[in-house]
Amino acid sequence: MNALLTRVLGREQTEGLHRVLLWAALAAALQGVAYALLVPLLTRLLGDDPDAAWPWVAALAAATVAYGAVAFTAAVRGNRFSADLGRTLHHRIGDHVVALPLGWFDGERTGALGQLAGQGVVQVMNAAANLLRPLCIAFVTPAVVVLATFAFDWRLALAMLVAAPVAAVAYRWSGRLMSRVDRQSHAAAAETADRLVEFARHQPALRAFGRTAEDHELLDAALREQHAKARAAVRVGVPGIAGFALAVQLCFTCVLLLGTVLALGGSVGAGELIAVLVLAVRFVEPMGAAAELGGSLRMARGTLERLDEVLAADPLPQPATTAPLPETYGIELDGVSFGYGDGRTVLDGLDLRVPAGHTVALVGPSGSGKTTVTRLIARFWDATGGTVRVGGADVRDLTTDQLMSRLAMVFQDVYLFAGTIEGNIRAGREDATDEEVREAGRIARVDEITERLPDGWAARVGEGGAALSGGERQRVSLARALLKRAPVVLLDEATSALDAENEAAIQQALDVLTADRTVLVVAHRLDTVRGADLIAFLEDGRVVERGTHEELLALGGRYAAFWGEREQASGWRLAARSQTRG
Ligand SMILES: Nc1ncnc2c1ncn2[C@@H]1O[C@H](COP(=O)(O)OP(=O)(O)OP(=O)(O)O)[C@@H](O)[C@H]1O
Structure with missing residues (x-):
């Protein structure tokens, strides 16, 4: 457990936790002493001589005051530690997550991460603020009570001591079942x-296909499963x-x-006997509370384990x-x-060169790995074999800063903050002047x-740019890319x-962005393909043909066939358009 905590x-927060635990244990011990003084x-x-009780009244009062002061300090420290802990955990998660390869962020992990960073933290x-003190009371107070009973009657103390492992075994058994x-x-x-987030985010698509909450099967199945697990939790x-x-x-009872005997x-x-019974009650009561605390403690431990995985x-x-x-x-x-x-190979020993200041167009069938090539250059993922170089490095x-x-x-799915x-x-470019921003x-x-917008440049774009149209979002994202003035441009054409x-x-x-730059473009427009200095035709994760447009047409291979199909398709589009106009 200590290794998991560290x-x-x-290290710093774990030491802080130990200090908080120490204060809580001290408070619990003082509480035990106060109870013991009752005997x-x-x-x-x-x-026969009630006046002889006065010194013990004074001792009890002193122990109670000391307990009050220490318990207050433990509570204040516990709360302060809890607030620090929240900040630390968020920083640790944030610092770690920004350094993870993008491949880590698949749909499921993103949902779980959100839950972990919010609810989990x-x-x-x-647990740190409200659980540690009662937990210390549950274990330390009974221990002090048993010790005090030994001073009074060893047989009763022994009976309590025997009871402790029995309760501990029962506690572990119930804990194991529950965990x-x-x-x-x-x-x-x-x-x-996850399914709820998906359901909320993709409402337009779901509605377009007539899917309501009831017939969104994945959500429905997840809800059913959760219900079943909740019932099982109660049953067990x-x-x-x-x-x-x-x-x-x-x-x-024993x-x-x-x-009584x-x-x-x-x-x-x-x-x-009355005194010892009072003590016995104080002995079992905190242990009983441990059962309820156990659930919250297990949940906190589970959260720590999931955080550990992240x-x-x-x-x-x-x-x-x-x-x-x-x-x-x-x-x-x-x-x-x-x-x-x-397990699937997307790129398979791919060789490609984009000389400085040149434009290379990547073309090929859907799924041939064109977008993947741009992602590896931007190091969203690391290649599993071979080398990717930018400027020879x-x-x-x-x-990451140097490369970026x-x-x-400029990718297809534009995201605006x-x-x-x-x-x-x-x-x-954060340090750009206002004039440079406007110029871009x-x-x-x-x-x-x-x-057109009432707030002009200060108009808010909504989450992900939802307040703008698709084309408008692209224009803003292009202005952003222009402002960056980077020498290498990776472009996934819409x-x-x-x-x-x-x-x-x-x-x-785009003409301004790519002028005199090194450009790798996943090209879809025929003009872009034809205008490139070099075309690389990708198939099954390899470059199978490369050359200029004319050279590849003359070759009469895969590219020539692809070009023919595209031209025909655009011819159909033009014909269809002129027919609807006519
Ligand atoms: N994040 C991902 N996780 C798993 N597989 C992926 C991921 N992204 C792409 N793939 C798979 O990798 C292969 C290549 O995808 P890629 O997007 O690079 O192809 P593409 O040539 O750009 O296709 P398109 O022209 O349709 O955009 C595809 O089979 C795709 O299913």
């Missing part, structure tokens, strides 16, 4: 959370908790019986020493192989959009057709 919380106090009070914080169902319930809850959990409570009560035998007086995921390795920044800006892929981890020898400062990326239009453009905006014709206004604006911005 891994997840870090001589009650014995004197119920005996709160659970651990609550199995806890794990299953948690997995079911995480799956339901209730006997566990009841069994533990029974064991505790049995122990108490002590009670023994005390001893009192009847005359070896213990009535006053002592923190154990290998980050994208960063170079030990920083390589000098490349002077030239060509791209080279040498014998690059890659798969997404599902292996991308693995460059820090070289690249401007939920800020203003201006803020989104500025994200391309003007080139991508974002000014035409801001003129496949979807845009209206004439957006199309013209985007083309104009």
Whole structure:
């Protein structure tokens, strides 16, 4: 457990936790001492000379005041520690997650991570603030009570001591039962959370296909599974908790019986018996509370284990020493192989060169790996074989900042941050002047959009840019790329057709963005393909043909066939359009 804590919380916070535990244990011990003082106090009070009780009253008062002060300090420290812990955990998760390869963030993990960083961290914080003290009381107070009883009557103390392992065994048994169902319930809850997020996010698509909550099968199945697990938790959990409570009560009854037998035998007086019974109650009560605390403690432990898994995921390795920044800006892929981890090979010994200042177009059938090539250059993933170089430097020898400062990326799925239009453009280069930001905006014709909006450049774009149209989002993202002024441009051309206004604006911005740059373009427009300095035709993760448009047409191979199909398709589109107009 300690190793798990150190891994997840870090050394400093684990030491902090030990200090909080120490204060809580001290408070619990003082509470035990106060209870123990009841024995001589009650014995004197119920005996022949009640005045002899006064010194014990004073001792009890002193122990109670000391307990109050220490318990208050323990509570304050516990709460302060809990707040620090929340911050630390969020930082640790954040720092680690930003260094993970993008391959780590598949749909399921993202949902689970959200739950872990939100609900999970709160659970651990609550455990630190509200669980440690009662837990110490549950174990330390009874221990002090047993020790005190030894001073008074060793037979009763022994009976309590025997009762402790019985209760401990029952506690472990009920805990084991519960933790199995806890794990299953948690997995079911995480799956339901994922499906709910998916259901909420993809409402347009679901509605378009007439899917309501009832017939969204995945969500429905997840909800059913969660319900079943919740019922199983009750089925298994209730006997566990009841069994533990029974064991505790049995122990108490045994002590009670023994005390009564001893009192009847005359070896213990009535006053002592009452005192010892009070102690016995104080002995079993905190142990009973342990059963309820156990559930929350197990959940906190489960959360720590899941956090441990996240923190154990290998980050994208960063170079030990920083390589000098490349002077030239060509791209080279040498014998690059890659798969997404599902056993399928996506790129298979791929060789590709984009000389500095040239434009290479990647074409090929859908799924041939064109987008994957751009992702490996941007090091969203590391190639499993071969080398990817930018400006002659292996991308693995460059820090993320170095590599990203070289690249401007324009991908199909544009994401805008939920800020203003201006803020989104500025994200391309934070230290750009206002004039530079506006200039980039003007080139991508974002000014035409801001003129229409009441807040102009300060108009908010909504989450992911939802307040703008698809074409408008692309224009803002292009302005962002333009502002970056990176020497290497990776471009995944949009496949979807845009209206004439957006199309013209985007083309104009792209012309500026790619002029005199090293450009690798996943090309879909025939003009882009034809205008490239070199075309690489990809099939099954390899470059099967390369050359200029004319050379490849003359070759009469895969590219020529592809070109023929595309031309025919665009001919059909043109014909269809002129027919509808006519
Ligand atoms: N994140 C991912 N996880 C698993 N497999 C993936 C992932 N992204 C792509 N693939 C798979 O890798 C293969 C290549 O995909 P890629 O997107 O590179 O192809 P593409 O040539 O760009 O296709 P398209 O022209 O349709 O965009 C495909 O079979 C695809 O299913």
